[in-house]
Amino acid sequence: MREFKYFLLSIFLVIALSSTAQTKEISLEEIWNGAFRTERLDVLHSMKNGQEYSVLNFDRVSKSTSIDVYDYKTLSKVKTLVSSLDIDAIPYFTDYTFSSDESKIILATNVESIFRRSTLGHFFVYDTEDASVTLIAEDRIQEPTFSPDATKVAFGLNNNLYVKDLVSGETKQITFDGEKNKIINGITDWVYEEEFGFVRAFEWNADSDRIAYIRFDETEVPEFSMDVYGQYGKDLYQTQQVFKYPKAGEKNAVVSLHLYDLEKEEASEVVLDKAYSDFYIPRIKWTNDADVLSAQYTNRHQNELDLWMINARKGKAEIVLAEKDAAYVDITDNLTFLKDNSFIWTSEKDGFNHIYHYDKKGKLINQITKGNWDVTNYYGFDEKTNRIYYQSVENGSINRDVYAIDVKGVKKTRLTSSTGTNNASFSADFTYFINTFSNASTPPEYTLNEAVSGKIVKRIKDNQSLAKSLEAYKLSEKEFSTIQVNGNDLNMWMIKPADFDYNKQYPLFMYQYSGPGSQQVSNSWNSANDYWHQHLAQQGYIVVCVDGRGTGFKGAAFKKVTQKELGKYEVEDQIDAAKLLGERPYIDASRIGIWGWSYGGFMSSNALLKGDDVFKMAIAVAPVTSWRFYDTIYTERYMTTPQENPSGYDENSPINHVDKLKGNYLLIHGSSDDNVHVQNTMLMVEALVQANKQFEWMIYPDKNHGIYGGNTRLHLYTKMTNYIKENL
16 A cells, blocks of 8 residues: 555656646746857867868866867867967967968967957967967967968958068068058958958968958048947046948949069059959959969949959969849859869859859859759869769758769769758868758757768767757747748748647737848757747747748849849738738737847838838837948949939838838847947937837947847847837
């Protein structure tokens, strides 16, 4: 009888535990204190032998960093290349870069951000043979880069270029006209960094005797200034950050391409026989021939792209490839030169993004990939097997898989089998790849795979501890589907409350970004916003995201339909999707809200104003409120200039529709946003005031476009959560 009582007690305990399982709610504090952070592999580098890889490891106990080398096949640690514990001059380092022969390593420390990608820092050269450490410069510098023979390092300092000889220790300045807010040599200006996605605008040739660099003359570019308010008790007066920022239709920096000869110690400007009146140089890259530099030139509208081959020794240049598009031609980093200097190129010219092979004169050899799907990543070419490795959406536009194909376009092999998002990092000799896989229900998993077949060799790391901890939470499935809007099947996900009852009605909260070529409906693991959306679902909201026209990975026509009218078709799709969703019996059509950040804030503002009979409320974080306030490269790529297309700019900008405001509107911005200037919000506020419209707003002092630091994100999402509860 006593044993039976214990048996009943154990049954009751199991029932009690199972009934409390999945009842815990996600708190905002947990989201922003890192409770749901995933494990990852940091600064992964494949060693040149193809059999080993290195990663950056941080020891929390000793607060030191190290570069550790692992064997691909066994995944066991082979050695520690360098540890900050062994270097008196460096308490820790945050990044590293190998020389081509891996005999030397640049270690980064005391690094501080300038803008989104650019940094300043102190950098040391570590010699793996004798363990010596050399400080490259006493000053904080930019973009230190080894010469291919590892005897020199070039870097940027105060808008000029320098070269340090690692043998003699001598440093030489090679440009002399650099000046803040006037001339920049070898480092990109603000708009190139932000929109063309690179900072280092100089390149070594294969023989380490020439450097090609882009020079920016931004003298005539208008300046933008931001007040920096500082800290209470420390700063009595605010300071100003002043930088060159070309807004749509305004003057850009005048760019020119130059070659510096290290033996002659002289620079020369590259002169082309084609007259470009207003142009960009978005990429430069030396070919395998040390005398031949490739350079990509595009017109201001960015609908014509020329690939030049420039012979530095002969002083001759020719266009080998010219692409034109009715809308724009995307700039990528996919240009790859083979041993014979034929090259791999990606293009949307057949309507989808695919891989092409050209000879060194620009004659098409063949189109390697074909189909009504986009190549989403190009990994490289294996010279031993003549295989191209790439990622695509062949298995559905919300998924990603890794593929191999012969350079002739035959023998295509799918190398990944799990449905979701797969991304590969290949060994230097293409023997292996580390695959990162996740989907909406599986946190990131890292596996070692054979490149020839995709077969999993070993599992490296997963996030099962996170998955296990999440079992205690009341989470909802992210349901993927499509919704037919304006003649298109748009990708959609929906998160319902875990205790969803089809017979009840729920408020609907929509999330989107919607910018050209973007994607938010992706079969991948949670971001911080996903956890926040789960938090809202736990509060009784249905959360939905719809990727409308203009978003990516469904072909060029779908993406480029918004050309010259940003904010027209995308907004129509969000409004009409909301109307269709509002017809569903479980959604309360009188309680529909929408939110977004940056382009998404532009969209949520427009949706509330133009869809004033549909949306009850909207939140806009760091929104563009008029495209006249945004930069040249991004805006004109899709809109041409305001002088050419005034109606496209004005008819779809929220600042011109404030009189339509009926619902509840929360406007949020960081005062030090160098990207989408707080000017957008300030002038939107003034327009709303003059239209006598009531709204709420919040400015985060000295915060940039990301609005983070300390408790900032927690405060921001608490404010938004409370606003939703009060107004939806």
